[in-house]
Amino acid sequence: MIKKFDSAEIEKKWHAIWKESGIHTAGKRDESKEKRYILVEWPYPSGNLHIGHWYAFAVPDIYVRYLRMTGKQVVFPMGFDAFGLPAENAAIKRGLDPKAWTNDNITYMQNQLESMGNAFSWDKTTSSTDPEYYKWTQWMFTKFFENDIAYRGTGVVNWCPGCNTVIANEQVLADGTCERSGDLIEKREMPQWMLRITKYADRLIDDLDTLAWPEHIKEAQRQWIGRSKGALLDFTLSTGDSVTVFTTRPDTLYGATYLVLAPEHPLVEANKASITNWGDVAGYIVASKQKAEQDRLDATKEKTGVKLEGITAVNPATGETIPVYIADYVLGSYGTGAIMAVPAHDERDFAFAQKFSCLIVNVIDSSHGSENITGAYVGGGTLINSGEFDRMDSEEAKIKIVEKVGGKMTSTYRLRDWSIGRQRYWGVPIPIVYDPSGKAHPVPKEHLPWLLPEDVDFRPTGEAPLAKSAELKKRTEAIFGAGWTPEVETMDTFVDSSWYYLRYIDNQNDEELSSAKAQNDWLPVDIYFGGAEHTTMHLLYSRFWQKALLDLGLAVHSEPYKRRLNRGLILGPDGNKMSKSKGNVIDPDEQVRFVGADAVKMYLAFMGPYEGNNYPWDPGGIAGVRRFLERVYGLTEHFTEVEAEAVTRQLHKTIEKVASDIQEFKFNTAISAMMIFVNLAEKEGISQANYTTFLKLLAPFAPHLTEEIWSQLGHTDSIHITQFPEADEALSADNEVTIGVQINGKVRGNITLSAGATEQEATLEARCSPQLAKYISGEIVKVIYVEGRILNLVIKGD
RNA sequence: GCCUCGGUGGCGGAAUUGGUAUACGCGCACGACUCAAAAUCGUGUAUCGCAAGGUGUGAGGGUUCGACCCCCUCCCGAGGCACCA
Numbered sequence: 001m002i003k004k005f006d007s008a009e010i011e012k013k014w015h016a017i018w019k020e021s022g023i024h025t026a027g028k029r030d031e032s033k034e035k036r037y038i039l040v041e042w043p044y045p046s047g048n049l050h051i052g053h054w055y056a057f058a059v060p061d062i063y064v065r066y067l068r069m070t071g072k073q074v075v076f077p078m079g080f081d082a083f084g085l086p087a088e089n090a091a092i093k094r095g096l097d098p099k100a101w102t103n104d105n106i107t108y109m110q111n112q113l114e115s116m117g118n119a120f121s122w123d124k125t126t127s128s129t130d131p132e133y134y135k136w137t138q139w140m141f142t143k144f145f146e147n148d149i150a151y152r153g154t155g156v157v158n159w160c161p162g163c164n165t166v167i168a169n170e171q172v173l174a175d176g177t178c179e180r181s182g183d184l185i186e187k188r189e190m191p192q193w194m195l196r197i198t199k200y201a202d203r204l205i206d207d208l209d210t211l212a213w214p215e216h217i218k219e220a221q222r223q224w225i226g227r228s229k230g231a232l233l234d235f236t237l238s239t240g241d242s243v244t245v246f247t248t249r250p251d252t253l254y255g256a257t258y259l260v261l262a263p264e265h266p267l268v269e270a271n272k273a274s275i276t277n278w279g280d281v282a283g284y285i286v287a288s289k290q291k292a293e294q295d296r297l298d299a300t301k302e303k304t305g306v307k308l309e310g311i312t313a314v315n316p317a318t319g320e321t322i323p324v325y326i327a328d329y330v331l332g333s334y335g336t337g338a339i340m341a342v343p344a345h346d347e348r349d350f351a352f353a354q355k356f357s358c359l360i361v362n363v364i365d366s367s368h369g370s371e372n373i374t375g376a377y378v379g380g381g382t383l384i385n386s387g388e389f390d391r392m393d394s395e396e397a398k399i400k401i402v403e404k405v406g407g408k409m410t411s412t413y414r415l416r417d418w419s420i421g422r423q424r425y426w427g428v429p430i431p432i433v434y435d436p437s438g439k440a441h442p443v444p445k446e447h448l449p450w451l452l453p454e455d456v457d458f459r460p461t462g463e464a465p466l467a468k469s470a471e472l473k474k475r476t477e478a479i480f481g482a483g484w485t486p487e488v489e490t491m492d493t494f495v496d497s498s499w500y501y502l503r504y505i506d507n508q509n510d511e512e513l514s515s516a517k518a519q520n521d522w523l524p525v526d527i528y529f530g531g532a533e534h535t536t537m538h539l540l541y542s543r544f545w546q547k548a549l550l551d552l553g554l555a556v557h558s559e560p561y562k563r564r565l566n567r568g569l570i571l572g573p574d575g576n577k578m579s580k581s582k583g584n585v586i587d588p589d590e591q592v593r594f595v596g597a598d599a600v601k602m603y604l605a606f607m608g609p610y611e612g613n614n615y616p617w618d619p620g621g622i623a624g625v626r627r628f629l630e631r632v633y634g635l636t637e638h639f640t641e642v643e644a645e646a647v648t649r650q651l652h653k654t655i656e657k658v659a660s661d662i663q664e665f666k667f668n669t670a671i672s673a674m675m676i677f678v679n680l681a682e683k684e685g686i687s688q689a690n691y692t693t694f695l696k697l698l699a700p701f702a703p704h705l706t707e708e709i710w711s712q713l714g715h716t717d718s719i720h721i722t723q724f725p726e727a728d729e730a731l732s733a734d735n736e737v738t739i740g741v742q743i744n745g746k747v748r749g750n751i752t753l754s755a756g757a758t759e760q761e762a763t764l765e766a767r768c769s770p771q772l773a774k775y776i777s778g779e780i781v782k783v784i785y786v787e788g789r790i791l792n793l794v795i796k797g798d
Numbered sequence: 799g800c801c802u803c804g805g806u807g808g809c810g811g812a813a814u815u816g817g818u819a820u821a822c823g824c825g826c827a828c829g830a831c832u833c834a835a836a837a838u839c840g841u842g843u844a845u846c847g848c849a850a851g852g853u854g855u856g857a858g859g860g861u862u863c864g865a866c867c868c869c870c871u872c873c874c875g876a877g878g879c880a881c882c883a
Binding site: 174216220245246303330335536608609613624628671739747782783786790794 | 800801802803804809810811812817824825838862863864876877878879880881882883
């Protein structure tokens with residue numbers, strides 16, 4: 001490939017100049033301009049940039065540069081999410097210091113990131129591992145602790161044997177494996193630090209309506225939170241105990257012919273003495289516990305259970321005595337762990353009732369009739385067999401029946417509280433100390449950051465590594481007194497990334513985590529670009545975090561991210577996910593050496609719309625983009641004194657197209673429009689004035705090359721601080737237009753009309769066209785004319 | 799099973815949101831330049847047909863003067879949720 005310009009040289013030159021002049025600095029808020037906060041997910045500093053980083057950062061950079069050229073003040077920060085397992089594993093494997101390893105990587109990766117030539121606001125950077133950052137992570141935790149948002153809970157947790165630590169529900173995949181290590185998760189009962197995200201469940205669902213997010217992301221969050229509205233109803237057992245059930249269908253109470261408790265329901269064990277078949281029951285409980293630990297995804301889903309002999313319950317509506325079962329299709333962790341079974345109107349209850357020959361009473365009038373029930377009717381309708389509520393509509397009956405039996409309308413959620421304690425080393429220490437009686441106290445602000453001790457053997461044993469730190473023990477006793485002990489767990493790294501957008505914009509603040517002024521200046525984030533894998537984890541956690549801060553008066557807004565865009569993946573040339581083992585990994589550094597940073601960036605933008613799709617890397621495709629840039633450079637050889645009218649018109653059309661496409665993140669079609677323009681300009685020649693305008697259009701896409709040509713043309717300022725061109729409609733308008741002509745809805749040819757031609761003129765033109773004449777034999781009964789688009793003549797058929 | 803997206807040439811994808819389907823790029827074919835190749839440039843490239851003309855946006859219906867676009871019934875793919883009461 002003959003190269004007209006040397007991209008490596010150009011890039012090096014301009015990186016130095018840009019750094020020196022600080023043109024990418026966000027600086028102080030300038031009220032004369034509109035603000036934009038553009039956020040990309042901060043990377044883990046693994047030590048090498050891969051093509052995914054380029055896709056994640058270089059393509060949004062087009063948008064950022066465009067915004068700056070249209071007069072917006074843009075903050076586009078970059079930082080590092082640097083706590084987590086890789087550093088710890090490197091330390092274990094190679095005996096390195098995780099801190100030194102991480103800091104080296106950050107330095108190295110910062111250089112790599114700068115070599116991309118992105119317009120990052122490096123004055124707003126931060127890192128989760130910086131004590132000045134995690135000091136605030138810890139401080140917020142103590143505030144949460146004082147306000148009952150953080151608490152020490154005991155319960156069944158997800159234990160990952162691969163990571164040797166507890167993980168949160170969100171980090172368990174659908175097949176029951178760990179999101180990070182892929183190991184099968186075990187359920188363990190142990191004390192845990194939790195955040196009360198469930199308290200925010202309603203707001204997390206309801207506020208989704210205020211966000212300009214893609215529907216699929218909102219829907220995934222709604223489903224993850226899993227709100228169902230229903231009622232709590234009390235049933236009395238023959239032992240005198242009261243069982244509360246949750247139901248979404250209180251209107252079917254008269255059809256509740258038995259009760260089912262989860263095997264782990266406390267009332268089962270409590271009523272051991274009254275249960276005459278305790279042997280069977282105990283056996284079932286043990287069996288179901290084992291089942292829960294192994295593959296609960298058993299597809300057969302055959303209903304199992306055991307009747308509690310010796311115990312009955314009373315249906316509070318009918319007053320009738322009904323049997324009580326335990327069955328593992330009722331989950332201890334959802335609702336109240338107990339249900340009223342209405343086999344006529346619930347499929348699971350129906351299946352169970354069939355197997356155990358339970359009574360089935362139809363209480364909703366349905367099309368299948370009440371005599372020959374072949375399945376559950378789960379819809380609404382008119383009530384029957386329901387005493388005083390007969391003939392009432394089921395929706396109305398819900399409230400009335402709950403009232404009658406003294407129940408309570410409520411909602412339950414699938415969402416569980418967020419367990420954040422990790423039995424690992426490389427994370428933020430949980431800033432809690434225990435007094436000699438074992439009571440937990442937050443570490444006061446003056447002792448923050450509560451530093452991560454360094455005298456630790458961090459090989460994972462399942463026990464928290466910090467327990468082995470003599471320094472931490474000593475520190476705790478020195479500050480708080482003899483007999484006081486430190487908490488030894490560290491925080492889930494999702495905590496670190498739940499609030500970094502707040503710190504970026506006030507990263508020098510020693511007094512506050514993020515001042516109200518900084519938040520008012522910059523937040524909310526206008527667009528958050530990121531990966532689809534964070535839909536139900538990071539995005540949910542940080543929305544929760546923001547709301548919790550809002551309630552404590554520490555945040556100004558109720559939502560952190562106004563708009564969200566999930567980008568897809570760059571696949572290997574073979575269409576598979578890139579991986580070393582498949583040998584299909586594209587090294588961005590190599591690509592940059594070959595075609596230059598601008599071509600790599602533009603190729604990534606050209607592959608397709610930025611939202612959603614995965615794209616295979618095409619080695620030919622990137623060469624095509626480089627070819628385009630060569631032609632742009634070569635256009636200087638096609639300068640003409642006089643402006644060709646067609647070129648000027650096309651230029652203004654291109655301006656319109658590029659500007660609107662960038663705003664919709666359709667960088668691919670913006671680039672294609674510029675290619676069309678260059679094709680024409682090569683043929684027709686181009687004036688220097690038009691060329692200069694075109695360079696500005698291209699500047700956000702190819703920042704290095706355009707800057708170089710710009711300076712070669714004699715400019716001393718940067719092209720990136722010039723005004724983005726505005727389209728002149730008078731210049732972009734066509735004076736002639738070719739439209740299609742349909743005869744009875746079928747395209748039969750086209751005609752060329754002057755702009756703004758009337759229907760009569762268009763029809764006349766069509767009649768005169770020899771190409772169309774043979775189709776217009778009969779009488780024209782109808783004419784549809786859409787100016788500039790189409791003429792459709794409806795001819796009377798023969 | 800439920801929810802949310804998708805399905806257009808050999809490939810990535812366009813289509814002014816109901817108005818000439820396949821823009822732009824890749825690939826391929828042929829040609830020019832060259833001793834030759836690479837690079838570059840030019841021409842062609844949905845499909846059937848010699849042509850006239852026909853057929854085409856996962857399948858089948860519908861609405862409309864006109865449907866990739868709207869409606870109905872399916873099929874296929876991706877992602878999310880799933881014994882959630």
